[in-house]
Amino acid sequence: TTKPKLCYFRGRGRMESIRWLLAAAGVEFEEEFIETTEQYEKLQKDGRLLFGQVPMVEIDGMVLTQTRAILSYLAAKYDLYGKDLKETVRINMYADGTLDLMMMTALAAFKPPEEKEENLTLIVKKAKTRYFPAFEKILNDHGEDFLVGNKFSWADIQLLEAILMVEELDASVLSDFPLLKAFKARISNIPTIKKFLQPGSPRKPPPDSHYVEVVRGILQF
């Protein structure tokens, strides 16, 4: 069978959660990195980007765009999307929240230098006062190893991704969240995720100024 093909810049951005979900599901994938404006314009001209945007994923004979649409397709396909609608909507709520938090981090890289420090402080503050307290409470009230049902789901994968991303900004961010600390250790030890966290995996590094310049150049903004 042909492997899914991911088409995006050589960086995290909006594609990183898709890489995490596929890796956690044990699914190998190809990557096409957009390095030039020509490449990007060809994709648009060839009609492969519905709204002229990436991420784009080729899977099961389809050419998919829109990050959340792709993520929910993959979650359902790999049985990481709950056992019924009530579990699925909770997974969507949690995944949307962690995606909001991660998008702040992704875009922080594009802030002008004088705003960068203040912006990163704001993200850590949001994580510590809005997002992580909510997930700590869920884990406390739910009393299971996973966020939804008693089964590993897309919500767990994305929360771990978000925790690691915020820890890159402030390593002590979980100091007041013992349940999240235990959650991080548990989920990081799931074999497919453990492998993804080791060097040599398709996981991308934090965005650096080179990456920002490349994307700015391609998207001309």
Ligand SMILES: CCCCC[C@H]1O[C@@H](O)C[C@@H]1SC[C@H](NC(=O)CC[C@H](N)C(=O)O)C(=O)NCC(=O)O
């Ligand atoms: C590390 C940060 C990633 C770089 C910046 C990205 O963050 C995004 O907000 C913008 C880019 S991603 C690239 C951007 N894609 C989107 O904004 C997709 C949004 C869509 N709703 C989705 O969820 O997939 C893009 O193709 N723009 C061209 C242009 O609209 O003409």
